[in-house]
Amino acid sequence: MTATTDTTDAETTDTDATPAAPGPGDAALAARAWMPLATDIGRWVAALVGSFVLFGLFVALRGVSPVEALKAVFESAVGDTDAIGETLVRATPLVLAALAVTVPARAGLFNIGGEGQLLLGAIGAVGASRMLDGAVPMVPTLAVMGLAAAATGAAWAGLAAVLRQVFGTNEAITTLLLNYIAGLILTWLVFEPWKDPQSLGQAYTKELDDQSRLPVLWGNRVHAGLLIAVVAAVAVWFLLSRTRWGFRLGVLGGNAEAARRAGFRVGGLSLGAMMVGGALAGLGGMTEVAGVEGRLRPEILVSYGYTAFLSSWLARHHPLHTLWAATLLGGIIVGGFGLKIATGLSGGAVEVLSALVLLGVLGFAQTGTRKAV
Amino acid sequence: MLLESVLTGAVRGGTSILYPTLGEVISERAGVVNLGTEGCMLAGALTAYAVGIETGSVWLGVVAGVVAGAVLGLLHAFMVITRRANPIATGLVVTFLALGLTALFGQDYVGQGVNAMGPVAIPGLSDLPFLGPILFDHDPLTYLSFAAAPAIWWVLFRTRAGLNIRAAGERPEVLEAFGTSPARVRYAAVVIGGALAGLGGAQLSTAFTLNWSERMTVGRGFVAVALVIFAAWDPLKAVGGAYLFSGAISLQLQLQARGWELSRYLLEAVPYLTVILVLVALSHRRRHAAPESLGRVLA
Numbered sequence: 001m002t003a004t005t006d007t008t009d010a011e012t013t014d015t016d017a018t019p020a021a022p023g024p025g026d027a028a029l030a031a032r033a034w035m036p037l038a039t040d041i042g043r044w045v046a047a048l049v050g051s052f053v054l055f056g057l058f059v060a061l062r063g064v065s066p067v068e069a070l071k072a073v074f075e076s077a078v079g080d081t082d083a084i085g086e087t088l089v090r091a092t093p094l095v096l097a098a099l100a101v102t103v104p105a106r107a108g109l110f111n112i113g114g115e116g117q118l119l120l121g122a123i124g125a126v127g128a129s130r131m132l133d134g135a136v137p138m139v140p141t142l143a144v145m146g147l148a149a150a151a152t153g154a155a156w157a158g159l160a161a162v163l164r165q166v167f168g169t170n171e172a173i174t175t176l177l178l179n180y181i182a183g184l185i186l187t188w189l190v191f192e193p194w195k196d197p198q199s200l201g202q203a204y205t206k207e208l209d210d211q212s213r214l215p216v217l218w219g220n221r222v223h224a225g226l227l228i229a230v231v232a233a234v235a236v237w238f239l240l241s242r243t244r245w246g247f248r249l250g251v252l253g254g255n256a257e258a259a260r261r262a263g264f265r266v267g268g269l270s271l272g273a274m275m276v277g278g279a280l281a282g283l284g285g286m287t288e289v290a291g292v293e294g295r296l297r298p299e300i301l302v303s304y305g306y307t308a309f310l311s312s313w314l315a316r317h318h319p320l321h322t323l324w325a326a327t328l329l330g331g332i333i334v335g336g337f338g339l340k341i342a343t344g345l346s347g348g349a350v351e352v353l354s355a356l357v358l359l360g361v362l363g364f365a366q367t368g369t370r371k372a373v
Numbered sequence: 374m375l376l377e378s379v380l381t382g383a384v385r386g387g388t389s390i391l392y393p394t395l396g397e398v399i400s401e402r403a404g405v406v407n408l409g410t411e412g413c414m415l416a417g418a419l420t421a422y423a424v425g426i427e428t429g430s431v432w433l434g435v436v437a438g439v440v441a442g443a444v445l446g447l448l449h450a451f452m453v454i455t456r457r458a459n460p461i462a463t464g465l466v467v468t469f470l471a472l473g474l475t476a477l478f479g480q481d482y483v484g485q486g487v488n489a490m491g492p493v494a495i496p497g498l499s500d501l502p503f504l505g506p507i508l509f510d511h512d513p514l515t516y517l518s519f520a521a522a523p524a525i526w527w528v529l530f531r532t533r534a535g536l537n538i539r540a541a542g543e544r545p546e547v548l549e550a551f552g553t554s555p556a557r558v559r560y561a562a563v564v565i566g567g568a569l570a571g572l573g574g575a576q577l578s579t580a581f582t583l584n585w586s587e588r589m590t591v592g593r594g595f596v597a598v599a600l601v602i603f604a605a606w607d608p609l610k611a612v613g614g615a616y617l618f619s620g621a622i623s624l625q626l627q628l629q630a631r632g633w634e635l636s637r638y639l640l641e642a643v644p645y646l647t648v649i650l651v652l653v654a655l656s657h658r659r660r661h662a663a664p665e666s667l668g669r670v671l672a
Contacts, residue, residue, distance in 0.1 A: 177592070181645050306465060306469060351473030363463075
């Protein structure tokens with residue numbers, strides 16, 4: 001076993017790049033070009049509908065009307081402008097943490113540490129805000145918080161990259177385990193050094209000052225973090241598809257040996273990819289505390305790192321597609337709140353829905369089945 | 374006595390990690406990584422608990438937990454082997470599915486007491502000084518785990534079935550040439566791996582925590598996947614890995630109980646940190662121990 005990267009990963013990302021077979025006539029060619037798209041969309045719809053039907057079945061087993069449950073999910077996620085706003089709010093950290101999966105994936109690396117990197121980013125942002133202590137106006141305060149969040153997130157992800165580079169420790173495993181450590185660091189900060197003396201039963205930190213809050217852009221909830229997420233998605237798309245660095249990451253992810261022979265500094269590229277990813281997830285943590293929560297609690301962003309991982313796969317690691325993929329899974333999270341209120345079922349139940357959509361997409365929505373290894 | 378308490382706790386808490394680690398050894402020996410181990414455990418924990426309550430028989434519960442783990446293992450196998458989905462992503466999706474399903478179906482069982490699988494002291498042996506409480510005063514599933522590790526080692530390295538499993542992970546084309554389908558062998562290995570993870574979950578809820586709560590496995594299944602590397606894909610070394618992790622938990626709890634100054638939240642991070650550190654220390658030596666087919670996924 002060598003330190004080579006995963007080839008199946010590269011294969012799945014390139015499914016739409018299947019070369020068209022030589023064929024007759026322009027019209028036929030055009031039709032052929034559209035066929036995969038049509039079947040693709042068909043499979044997508046089938047995956048989605050199938051997921052909702054199966055979910056309804058599970059809900060029915062719990063003795064709750066599936067129609068009522070699905071209605072609650074839909075209405076709370078997309079029922080009115082407030083609902084759509086809430087979905088966009090949930091999608092914001094998901095987009096950033098999904099990009100944190102996408103960038104390393106291009107280099108053939110698995111970042112399953114979104115959970116921890118989000119939390120570290122949130123911690124970094126709150127730490128920066130506490131240091132500035134309201135002495136600086138809003139724009140520089142937010143800039144410093146963003147930088148701090150990106151730095152802490154990048155450091156957390158970079159740790160896994162360095163361990164891989166120096167000791168050959170598998171980064172999927174280390175990023176995964178680091179999530180639990182990050183969660184405990186957050187809990188420690190919230191319960192001990194940063195605890196708001198006013199908080200009694202449920203621990204939380206002091207509320208952020210006004211300069212440290214991201215402005216609300218639309219409705220009551222949608223904050224400037226959404227813009228950060230969209231800009232980040234476009235920037236990552238540009239970085240991966242239009243720059244030399246992105247090209248090199250792609251070569252490394254496709255064939256590490258080729259990258260090495262081409263004289264690329266593989267270690268630096270891998271570390272860079274992971275750290276850029278970690279920085280993006282860190283920013284995601286910052287948008288959540290500065291845009292939504294206004295303080296740290298031990299329960300913030302639980303499961304978001306994993307949901308973001310799924311978003312990146314749902315988007316097949318395409319940076320721009322993560323925007324809608326994260327919105328879909330963010331909407332499902334919001335649907336969980338609605339489900340809980342309307343039916344009394346646990347909000348976590350909607351994770352079934354996310355998982356089923358992903359199963360459909362991972363296993364069935366790909367054009368063509370590849371031959372066995 | 375600190376050492377005795379720590380080791381007793383290590384064995385008692387280690388069972389629920391040992392089973393999934395053994396399961397993942399089998400699965401990875403056949404060439405399939407299963408991060409869904411976490412989900413299989415969770416499903417096993419709830420199913421065993423719920424069936425234990427509903428039927429009044431904790432043993433029926435355990436059997437149901439094993440089945441639940443196996444079913445999720447089968448789903449993982451189908452996705453990865455038949456549908457050729459990426460194993461890492463699929464494993465996380467399987468875990469996500471289990472998180473959702475256990476949240477949905479486990480809600481009513483939170484806080485209900487199960488007819489617990491209590492410790493059965495082995496007459497005579499349990500009175501031994503030091504070793505007695507550490508090894509011979511546990512629940513039946515823990516005793517079973519003492520036998521399971523060597524038994525799995527024997528199957529893997531001394532039987533035809535084990536040879537097939539290892540061949541599926543190392544040289545599937547050779548297996549194919551001998552007329553055995555590598556896919557079938559892998560299916561079997563992943564399902565057995567899921568079943569063992571379910572068994573670990575069952576032990577966790579019915580004999581260790583005696584409780585069900587959402588997300589109660591808190592990464593034990595993921596730790597099991599990490600420990601397989603520590604164990605160099607060897608069932609006997611898996612025992613050491615499982616007790617190392619649970620020993621770190623047990624030590625940390627003992628230190629808390631003895632009023633250590635360090636924050637309990639930071640102490641709780643010690644077991645995870647321990648696993649990362651041993652993996653780092655061993656990574657270099659483990660690189661060539663991995664089954665060949667895994668190299669493409671778990672480099």
